[in-house]
Amino acid sequence: MRIMLTVNGKEYVRDVEPRVLLVHFLRDELGLTGTHWGCDTSNCGVCVVRLDGVPVKSCTVLAVMADGHDVHTVEGLANGAELDPVQEGFVACHGLQCGFCTPGMMMTARWLLDEHPDPSEEDIRTALSGQLCRCTGYENIVRAIQWAAAKESS
């Protein structure tokens, strides 16, 4: 099937098999490997991207379902050399260890701060509740998002 979609502001037209998942389309067809693939069960959340602004697990979406839609991946977070405040927060607060969960965490965090610029700790933990991190214990991820929220409100 021929699909046309926008990814990080750039338009793509591609022929895809109907069974191809969005996560594989992004990684294998477009070379956007910042979106990770970590499970076969829709549990881990490392594949989160934004589809028309809403965070989705891209392993639960077929590429053909993104036809005509707007996708944002972690590669689109920074503005050139200028990091997004969420990325700065993860650096400042050491919000990662191995980094495997980080792209998905950042995409959800960016959505949260766009929707709720002043989230409580509970809001942050609820937003991240569909995503797993095997390394950090979540504490520094939460701090990183609080850091970004504080920076954006200053």
Ligand code: FES
């Ligand atoms: Fe694990 Fe998508 S790859 S939830």
Ligand code: FES
């Ligand atoms: Fe390793 Fe989160 S930093 S899984």
